[in-house]
Amino acid sequence: MKFSIGRTAFTRGLNTVSRAISTKTTIPILTGLKIVAGPDGLVLTGSDADISIETTLKADDPDNMLAIESAGAIVLPARFFTEIVKKLPKDTITLEVGENFQTMITSGQSSFTINGLDANNYPHLPEIQTNDSIPLAADLFKQIISQTVVAVSNQESRPILTGVHFVISENHVMAVATDSHRLSQRKVTLEKPINGSYDFVIPGKSLTELSKMIDDAQEEVSLSVTENQALFVIGNTLFYSRLLEGNYPDTTRLIPDSHDTRISFEAPELLAAIERASLLSHESRNNVVKITIDPDKKSVTIYGNSPDVGNVEEDLEPKTLEGNELEISFNPDYMKDALRSFSQATINIDFTSALRPFTLTPTEDSDSFVQLITPIRTF
Amino acid sequence: MKFSIGRTAFTRGLNTVSRAISTKTTIPILTGLKIVAGPDGLVLTGSDADISIETTLKADDPDNMLAIESAGAIVLPARFFTEIVKKLPKDTITLEVGENFQTMITSGQSSFTINGLDANNYPHLPEIQTNDSIPLAADLFKQIISQTVVAVSNQESRPILTGVHFVISENHVMAVATDSHRLSQRKVTLEKPINGSYDFVIPGKSLTELSKMIDDAQEEVSLSVTENQALFVIGNTLFYSRLLEGNYPDTTRLIPDSHDTRISFEAPELLAAIERASLLSHESRNNVVKITIDPDKKSVTIYGNSPDVGNVEEDLEPKTLEGNELEISFNPDYMKDALRSFSQATINIDFTSALRPFTLTPTEDSDSFVQLITPIRTF
Incomplete structure (x- = not known):
């Protein structure tokens, strides 16, 4: 040669x-x-x-x-x-x-x-037919990845949860990930319906690497799936990933369909306040931030605390506030990851009670994206 | 408060x-x-x-x-x-x-x-009189630091060698550092002669931190020295460093005053070649690069070798070449540090024999700066 x-x-x-x-x-x-x-x-x-x-x-x-x-x-x-x-x-x-x-x-x-x-x-690469490949808009696909991988588990105790679950049929794509403390679900509609239907779980690590390879100049990524492998074609480059074996848990019933308290925020504003509060919670053994919501006083207040270092308190100014009074505690790192995935959007946070999971959804096109967080019991 | x-x-x-x-x-x-x-x-x-x-x-x-x-x-x-x-x-x-x-x-x-x-x-800071302070041009002082700290020892076995030795009197400043394998000596002339004379050793770590604090907008740094402390004044900021105790070895006799072989290079060109050769020497247990000089053939060749990975050979094109034939081996990391300290300058490398230290000096104003490297015996 x-x-x-x-x-x-x-x-x-x-x-x-x-x-x-x-x-x-x-x-x-x-x-x-x-x-x-x-x-x-x-x-x-x-x-x-x-x-x-x-x-x-x-x-x-x-x-x-x-x-x-x-x-x-x-x-x-x-x-x-x-x-x-x-x-x-x-x-x-x-x-x-x-x-x-x-x-x-x-x-x-x-x-x-x-x-x-x-x-x-050198080992042979898997052989995958690309006749029935699914074309995906590159920027949208990168968004799906970044919005779901945040909730992927990094614990090997339940390997299936280290992946993102994709369900694709006709012109619907649903991607969901959960580490059992939080969940992220994204739905998109394809421009053209595809042949057949697909249900597979792809390792979060593969998606993270794949996402880094898709630059802004790229318009389309095409996906082909076999029983245990996925192939993504990006220009002159082929990206193969093994799929995770096993059944992904049914997540559809985890997302509540009603709420008793709703607050809405610009995501970046709430993110900045959570970041401040987590400065203190991170110094504490149990990393917890508390929010109190008082609809009568129209007040939302956030608290972080560390016995060694001190505490922080901040009055927030929600865009809207409705429903019942509530005091709820959560892991601020989950909240930060969730809020970052909305980038500049305005979001609704919907609560039922202090011990039930709450959701974050964009105020526009709210069906397309939901982040769910399980609160922490502090009493 | x-x-x-x-x-x-x-x-x-x-x-x-x-x-x-x-x-x-x-x-x-x-x-x-x-x-x-x-x-x-x-x-x-x-x-x-x-x-x-x-x-x-x-x-x-x-x-x-x-x-x-x-x-x-x-x-x-x-x-x-x-x-x-x-x-x-x-x-x-x-x-x-x-x-x-x-x-x-x-x-x-x-x-x-x-x-x-x-x-x-909170501990009290040392009290230092600044009446007799020495004014130093900020950019020149940063250069002195960067050119000498490369040769400072990081072994605590001889603590005095972890510092840079400054000798200041009249309008002369000499700064020298050596880890006993290599040496760097810089001399500068002050615009105005100072009162008294100073001889002190300042930890290399202090100088590295100090250098980071001097930004391009800074014109002057003023230095005051007591028996065991130095104080640098940079605008509204005071920087105190302890001095190292003990006698710094006499380094003046280490620098050879004659040579039998001389080659000259643009520092960046030689640096690039040494970097390539060290890719292989780094994979080897003894990190050695060899240079052969043949004045008759007007050739200078550099070799790097790793038994596991392979070898590299490169013919160099010196600007000048004079004196005796020579084959000499050295640690390429010392050579890289030395060459970087000359930035874009043209340099002379002066050798006496395969087992004697060799020096790098700028072709212009060659008294002001010398880097000395001890070769490695490979035979």
């Missing part, structure tokens, strides 16, 4: 597949990245067994400055090889595989010889 | 004194910061016993928006208090000390009450 390529394009490709490569893998060859030179161009692959990323640097794209002299394949130590490429002196680099997988990388006067591995020993 | 102040100016002052405050102190009150409200304004103090920083927010500076209602003093938990001030909702904040050092901080509708400590228990 021998080819020359532009350093900028090559570095970009290496960075893309490096996202999937972990130094902590138990399969030594997965610390490497696979390079295959073929008639279409250069195919780079990285994998940690859960996630695999494959990107193609096309021979006919002049930006890649790619010239393949002879086809072939090699696996090179990923972190190390990427660092070398970044530091090479000239804009063009040449890579040539010699005997015993010894690989020579040259650029200007600089010449590296590094020990490669046989690409035949 | 009661005062109100602008949040921006207060935050800036808190950030300044926080540089001296460590969470790892063995003296509990030093995790706090001292606030004194007096006729001139607000004086903030932070200290970790080695370094102390005092800054004054003047009452007559309109930018501070400072109004002192009653004088007094308090010590407040530093990290925590600074975070509160940053997150307060309005531009003005009010601070009032009540009974038992309980301190109320209010801004807008937000009201914090935190537990303070008696300022009488």
Whole structure:
């Protein structure tokens, strides 16, 4: 194998597949990245067994400055090889595989010889048909991810809760995540109905990595699903993730359909007040912030307290306030995550009682998005 | 004590004194910061016993928006208090000390009450006369610091080597640091001769912190020295550092005054080549890079090697090359630190033999700055 390529394009490709490569893998060859030179161009692959990323640097794209002299394949130590490429002196680099997988990388006067591995020993990627792929608007899909992954569990005790549950049929997409203390559910409508229906759970970690790969220039991401794998196509890059096995709990009945007290806020304003209150609650052993709502006095007050350091009290100014008097305590970190996911929107917070979960929904298009938080009993 | 102040100016002052405050102190009150409200304004103090920083927010500076209602003093938990001030909702904040050092901080509708400590228990700062202070140009002093601290030792086995040795008399300043593997010596000439002469060793850590406090707007730093303390005055801020006790070794005889081989380079070009070579040497147990110089062939070649990963070889193009043939090995990290301290300059590297220290000096004004590196024996 021998080819020359532009350093900028090559570095970009290496960075893309490096996202999937972990130094902590138990399969030594997965610390490497696979390079295959073929008639279409250069195919780079990285994998940690859960996630695999494959990107193609096309021979006919002049930006890649790619010239393949002879086809072939090699696996090179990923972190190390990427660092070398970044530091090479000239804009063009040449890579040539010699005997015993010894690989020579040259650029200007600089010449590296590094020990490669046989690409035949690199695991095969899953085979997924992309005929029935589901097209998703890239920015909307990124929003779905960021709004749901906040509620994903990071406890391995119930593995299924470490993923986001997707239910897709006709033109409806529902994504939901819960760690059993809080829940986030997002619904969107597709422009065109799809064939068939899908019900799968994708690891939160995969979605977080995937989201980082979708930049603003990207218009569409297409999704294909098999029994145990999902494939996302983003331009010239393929992103594979395993799916979580098992049944996701039925979450539809967890969301209350009525309320006894409702307050509404600009999300960023309430977020700033919760951040102040949590400065003190974080210094305390039980990280709790309390809100009292008094509809007669039209007052909402927030309290944070730490026996060692002190306490904070702040009168809030809700946009609206209706229903019963209430005093309720909660984990401010859950509240901060939830509020951030609404960015600049105005939201309703709906309560039933001090020990029942409460919900945050946008005042506009309120069916599309709900964050649910379970309060903390302090009495 | 009661005062109100602008949040921006207060935050800036808190950030300044926080540089001296460590969470790892063995003296509990030093995790706090001292606030004194007096006729001139607000004086903030932070200290970790080695370094102390005092800054004054003047009452007559309109930018501070400072109004002192009653004088007094308090010590407040530093990290925590600074975070509160940053997150307060309005531009003005009010601070009032009540009974038992309980301190109320209010801004807008937000009201914090935190537990303070008696300022009488806060250690006194050293008393230093500033009559005979030495004025130093701020940018030049920052350069002296950055060029010498690279060679400071971080081993506590010889504490005196963890500092930079300053010798100041008439209009000469010499600063030198060595960790016994390398040495850096900088000489500057003052515009006006000073009274008396000074010989002291200041901890490298103090200088690094001090350097961060000198921003580009600062024109002058004035220095006063006592037997065991140095005081730097930077605008409205005082920076105290303890001095290291003991005699600094005589370093003047370490610097060779002749050479048998000389090569010259643009510092950034050689730096880039050393960085590439060290990618491989870092993967090896002994972190060594080799240079061979052949004046007949007019060639300089650099080698890095790791048995596990591979090797690198690069032909360099020196600006000049004269003297004897040589093969010499060294720690590339020392070389990188040394080269960075020359920034964009052209330098001479002067060698005597493969086992004798070699020096880097700027081709212009070569007496003013020398970096010395001890080679590594590889045969």
